[in-house]
Structure formats: C-alpha cells, structure tokens
Amino acid sequence: MSVMDRVMPDVDPASQEAWVGELTAPGPAGHAAQEHLFDLLLRATRHQVGRLRHQVPGAGTADLEDLAQQAAADAMIAVLGKLDTFEGRSRFSTWVYKFGVLHAGVAVRRQAWRHREVSLPDTLEPRDRLPTPEALVQAGDLHRAVEVAIMHELTPHQRRVTLALLVDQVPVDVLAARLGTNRNALYKTLHDARQRLRACLLASGHLEEPSERSKP
Amino acid sequence: MNHHEPRLTAAAIDGLLLDTSPYLSCDDCFDQIDTYVERLLADPEHRDLPMQVHLRACGACAEEAEALLELLTSGE
Numbered sequence: 001m002s003v004m005d006r007v008m009p010d011v012d013p014a015s016q017e018a019w020v021g022e023l024t025a026p027g028p029a030g031h032a033a034q035e036h037l038f039d040l041l042l043r044a045t046r047h048q049v050g051r052l053r054h055q056v057p058g059a060g061t062a063d064l065e066d067l068a069q070q071a072a073a074d075a076m077i078a079v080l081g082k083l084d085t086f087e088g089r090s091r092f093s094t095w096v097y098k099f100g101v102l103h104a105g106v107a108v109r110r111q112a113w114r115h116r117e118v119s120l121p122d123t124l125e126p127r128d129r130l131p132t133p134e135a136l137v138q139a140g141d142l143h144r145a146v147e148v149a150i151m152h153e154l155t156p157h158q159r160r161v162t163l164a165l166l167v168d169q170v171p172v173d174v175l176a177a178r179l180g181t182n183r184n185a186l187y188k189t190l191h192d193a194r195q196r197l198r199a200c201l202l203a204s205g206h207l208e209e210p211s212e213r214s215k216p
Numbered sequence: 217m218n219h220h221e222p223r224l225t226a227a228a229i230d231g232l233l234l235d236t237s238p239y240l241s242c243d244d245c246f247d248q249i250d251t252y253v254e255r256l257l258a259d260p261e262h263r264d265l266p267m268q269v270h271l272r273a274c275g276a277c278a279e280e281a282e283a284l285l286e287l288l289t290s291g292e
Contacts, residue, residue, distance in 0.1 A: 089250075091254065094284070098250050101283045102246065121221055146229050166231040166232055183276065194236050210235055
C-alpha cells in the first residue's frame, strides 16, 4: 500500500472517473456529483482559512466560515470551467483541493489587506537615516551595493514591484489586484529584477556563483 | 497617498538576491502542484528543481503547497 493509498484510502480510481463524468450530467446524478465536489472544496477552503486565520485577527468564527463558503463557491466555478483540462496526472480530489486552497488563500489575504494602503514606493530609506552608526557598520558593503543596484539596475516598475513584495511584504495577490495584473506577471517581474540584481552584484564581486551544494 | 520609503532589512536582501533559475511561472506551478505534492508524499526523496526553486522564491505558492500537503495527510 502506497503513502497515497494510506492518506486517501477512500478514493477508488473507477468511482472517481465516474464522478468526474457525472459532474456535467443533467438531473439528479449531476446534482449529487456537484454537491460532492462542493463538499470537497469546502474541506479545502476551511482548512486553508483556518491555517491563515492569524492574518485576519478581527474575524470571528462566522466571518471565517463566510470566507470559506465564498471561496468554495468561487473555486467551484473555476473547477467546473477547467474540468476538461484535468488529465488524470493526479487524483481528481487532489486536483480539486488545489483550487480550494488557492481561492481561500487569495480571499484571506485580500480580506486582511482590505483597508490597508499599498503605497508603491520606488525609493529606499537612505542609510544615513538608519537609527544608529553601529547599524550602518553592521549593514556593511553588501547592503549598500544592493541599495545602489536597486536604484540603478531596475526599471521603475521592477523597483516598485520588488520593494512592495519583498520589503513592504505586500501579498502578491493583493498587489496584483491593486495594479490590475496577476500573480504570474508579478512573479515574472520579480524574477527579472532578481536576475538583474544578481548579475550586477556578481560582476562587482559582492556575490559568488552558487555551488551545486547550495541549490535546493 | 501616504508615501514612505521602505528600509532594506537583512531578510529582504536575502529575498532580493535569491537565484530563481530555472524559471517556473506561478501558472505552471499551479498546473503541476497536485502532481508534485502526490509524488512527494509517495517518495520524500522526489526532486523537481524548477518546482523547488519556485516554492523557495514565491511565498504564496509555497504556502499553498504546504496547505495541500496538510490536506492530503490530515485525517480531519
């Protein structure tokens, strides 16, 4: 018996296949299959909302349940819309769970930042405004080199996105919503910015090429 | 709008200088995450470099992978 069989013993591939087929069937069979799908999504969204509840400390039990229910409803639309892209590479239930987890995470992060401003600065606080001379010494050469590279190597858009995500810790979904873009595009911007910063610091000798052992 | 200038911390520098090659987009990560998590559960030694690099560099995707792993292994 594999680990997957032990952790999800109730899933039988044949009945799973029949269930996927019934999701688009008319009548009671289709209705029952969709109810089963919603239950599965709700398990995922409740789990994820519970994991992230510290991000919304003002939310009560009913608020959290509302978030989970709404995220499950949104995820249900997404799953049904992408049903024909399911290729059976994983169990259908695992494939379904990822939609629930995604929608619940986005919902919690957006709720947490609902009233918070995202100011999108494109400059850093200068080091001479850091609190103590000791802090300046400890920050060292790399700190200064990174500051200079951010200001001179990145485009204004890369700088704003990078500072918002990695310095101000704005969640990527929240930033995407405020900028009218998506997680994918912001991660690409961040990747390109990181490449530029690394190239600059490698050239200046502030970074060394990673060894094979340091890679994940 | 209330402008401020953020301060660069050591943790932020580590995040800025992460090597995120080979590149994997968040959409591709989402496409593969169910399969990746199942393979990881079946074999803890399973390796997928683009996925591992992405999950180290993207907090939102990493958080979702953890949640998915928990869901598959929890008996709630």
